[in-house]
Amino acid sequence: MSRVNRRALPGFGLSLGYTVTYLSLLVLVPLAAVVWKAGALGPSEFLAAAWTPRARAAYLLTFGSAAAAAAVNVVLGLVVAWTLVRYQFPLKRIVDALVDVPLALPTAVAGLVYATLYAENGWIGQYLVPLGIEVAYTQLGIVVVLVFTGFPFVVRTVQPVLADLDAEAEEAAAVLGATRWETFRRVLFPTLVPPALTGFALALARGLGEYGSVVFISSNLPFRTEIAPILIVARLEEGAYPEAAAIAAVLLGISFVLLVVVNLLERWTQRHAG
Numbered sequence: 001m002s003r004v005n006r007r008a009l010p011g012f013g014l015s016l017g018y019t020v021t022y023l024s025l026l027v028l029v030p031l032a033a034v035v036w037k038a039g040a041l042g043p044s045e046f047l048a049a050a051w052t053p054r055a056r057a058a059y060l061l062t063f064g065s066a067a068a069a070a071a072v073n074v075v076l077g078l079v080v081a082w083t084l085v086r087y088q089f090p091l092k093r094i095v096d097a098l099v100d101v102p103l104a105l106p107t108a109v110a111g112l113v114y115a116t117l118y119a120e121n122g123w124i125g126q127y128l129v130p131l132g133i134e135v136a137y138t139q140l141g142i143v144v145v146l147v148f149t150g151f152p153f154v155v156r157t158v159q160p161v162l163a164d165l166d167a168e169a170e171e172a173a174a175v176l177g178a179t180r181w182e183t184f185r186r187v188l189f190p191t192l193v194p195p196a197l198t199g200f201a202l203a204l205a206r207g208l209g210e211y212g213s214v215v216f217i218s219s220n221l222p223f224r225t226e227i228a229p230i231l232i233v234a235r236l237e238e239g240a241y242p243e244a245a246a247i248a249a250v251l252l253g254i255s256f257v258l259l260v261v262v263n264l265l266e267r268w269t270q271r272h273a274g
Contacts, residue, residue: 034252037245050246054222055231058247061139062228063254066207069146073203074196076147077154084155085162099155102148111216114145118217137219142227145213150203157199158192165191193269201262208255 041049049055084096102110118125118135125136135141165188173183211229218225226234228251235244 031252034245034248037242038249040242041246045242046246049240049243050250054226055228055247055250057223058226058228058231059250059254061142061226062208062251063258065139065142065146065227066204066210069143069150069207070200070203072143072147073150073154074200076151077158077199078192078196081155081158081162085159086167099152101152102150103152107149107210107212108216110148111145111213114141114148114213115216118144136217137225139218139225141217142214142225145217146203146207146210149210149213150206153202153206154196154199157202158195161191161195190269194266197262197266197269201259201266204262205255205259208251 038046038050080099084092084099089095115136117123118128118141120126120129120136122136125134128135133140135144169187170183173187178186209229211227211233214227215230218227218230220226220230222231228247232244232247232251235241235247
């Protein structure tokens, strides 16, 4: 008697065809259009458009701020995920739901709120500015809003791993005489590194392309608080479309290299943990 295939999804060929089609339309075609537009410039013109001192300053600020925010999110995300998984406390479901607020909140609203809070006369800024800590319209403000927008990616990546992690392994380590630090370093840390790196990569990618929140919290000053996406918009407003595409192509290339490196590190840590 022949076996009936009762899978809900269509066959492999049809599924693969849909996947490749949508991936091409949503990802590959737009990226190819950016590269093609930038390729309209000659090598010298491309270098002159994409590697000016102003563009290099924007690249450095963009990647530096995104990396710093992603690193902060890894620490905060691990603590929050651990608290949500391992402890019971009142209003836990509400706190868990609040983690996803940055994903649902428009980034422009987030940037406007943070700029208002940390301005010199804001609710928080009025106490920080006299101490010499300026957040609004500074590089620090950019990092703060990127921490806000990238925070859920780390929590939601680490949380399922912690939920599946057997607490008996920690108890066994304690019975065998391991200290809390040794238990974390030898039992928990190898398991948490791969999801933490995944969360770092997602938060980094979100930070590299963030525009809506940064445009409000930063003063958008060239060489000081101007990130690469804002520079691209400035070039588009000037009608310099090939120059904007050249900057976007450089940003895309560096982002791709960084994400490949992070994914290679993640795979290495998974093999090492295994």
